[in-house]
Amino acid sequence: AQSVSQHNHHVILSEAASLELGCNYSYGGTVNLFWYVQYPGQHLQLLLKYFSGDPLVKGIKGFEAEFIKSKFSFNLRKPSVQWSDTAEYFCAVNEGRDDKIIFGKGTRLHILP
């Protein structure tokens, strides 16, 4: 069955540090990939998405993610985090031939001011 793994459950960083959150998925065919973010007290919202084309995708607030097909990975990165990036981040995958969107367990990111 299709699955999504997020390696880090809780990450604590200081402001201006670089961020990389890992995401791996199990399906070997065509996939659509997403990162969603949930800020404290707010609803889940889309951060960025990959459907096809350039494997390096840029999202809102300076985030980017790279799709590496050979590694079944879609890691999220940001060169310099801010206190306002404190949130929970979810990786999600949709098989190309299926409508179902599967979410990872999430990574809780805490940025120290």
Place this chain on the structure above:
Amino acid sequence: EAGVAQSPRYKIIEKRQSVAFWCNPISGHATLYWYQQILGQGPKLLIQFQNNGVVDDSQLPKDRFSAERLKGVDSTLKIQPAKLEDSAVYLCASSLDRRVSPLHFGNGTRLTVT
């Protein structure tokens, strides 16, 4: 545009009682989803509608959970009878297109079963 509306925001019930959640998706969004998010886990899809038809309900515990989307707009998710393990946040989401559109989530309903 107005977002996905859900009510109530919080609900506390005793086990074996019944409960219903309501969702109003973004206008024009044909696809509607109900997710269950247990503390410490990612959202798990319960049921997906395309207009008023069910696309996927393979993970819906049909002995106690039911959902409907009359007229292809609002949707209701019901649990009867509730169990302790149903304590979770129930998220409604909608999207324009099943395959390529991102999901727009509501704020969710936090259910506590005692």
